[in-house]
Amino acid sequence: QEAKLESQKTEIDQLKLQSEGMIRFLTNVQIYSVQEINNLDHVKQVAFSASLLDQGEGDTGPFNTQTTLIFKHVVTNIGNAYNKHTGIFTAPVRGAYHFDCHILGHGNIVAGAFLLRNEEQIYVVYENPTSGTVSASNGASLLLEVGDQVFVRILAGPRIFDSQNHHNTFSGHLIFTM
Structure with a gap:
């Protein structure tokens, strides 16, 4: 059971890292999207x-x-x-x-x-x-x-x-x- 618990902890740590990576990615996408929208608003004029x-x-x-x-x-x-x-x-x-x-x-x-x-x-x-x-x-x-x-x-x-x-x-x- 100790090995199973250790395996689950490792899996949880990996999921945390993946989650943090996704948060960074989504934050960058959101910033990029806002910049693109602002640019489009400017060029529409x-x-x-x-x-x-x-x-x-x-x-x-x-x-x-x-x-x-x-x-x-x-x-x-x-x-x-x-x-x-x-x-x-x-x-x-x-x-x-x-x-x-x-x-x-x-x-x-x-x-x-x-x-x-x-x-x-x-x-x-x-x-x-x-x-x-x-x-x-x-x-x-x-x-x-x-x-x-x-x-x-x-x-x-x-x-x-x-x-x-x-x-x-x-x-x-x-x-x-x-």
Whole structure:
């Protein structure tokens, strides 16, 4: 019986060690999970809206080649994913995003631009006025991976007009992470 009692004590000691190890493991998992949740809460807050000209008024274009538009008047940039120096939005997290683009043209010249993900054309914003002023807009929801870039390029040839009324805009926001 003494041998049996000693064997049971050894087994109890081993179970204690295993229990302490599990407690340490679960504590680390809990800390890691709380940090991950905090990070996800932070990244869920992504939204921007910007217009073409920061001040004044005038035409942009026509250009001989497609040219990335730099929307300089930033109204909001929650999460700092939009770069007002390059005109490029860079996805900080994998998820579904929604983007909108509005342009204004006047006179008898085409007003048109593409929304691109990386170098892939997603949609066109286009209007062909014969006179007067016209506007065009379009929007899309996209699945983006971390680091994907979304931006607007004016077509080769078209011209758009902006003023202190901020007619030309580019906006986007994270709908949900994935």
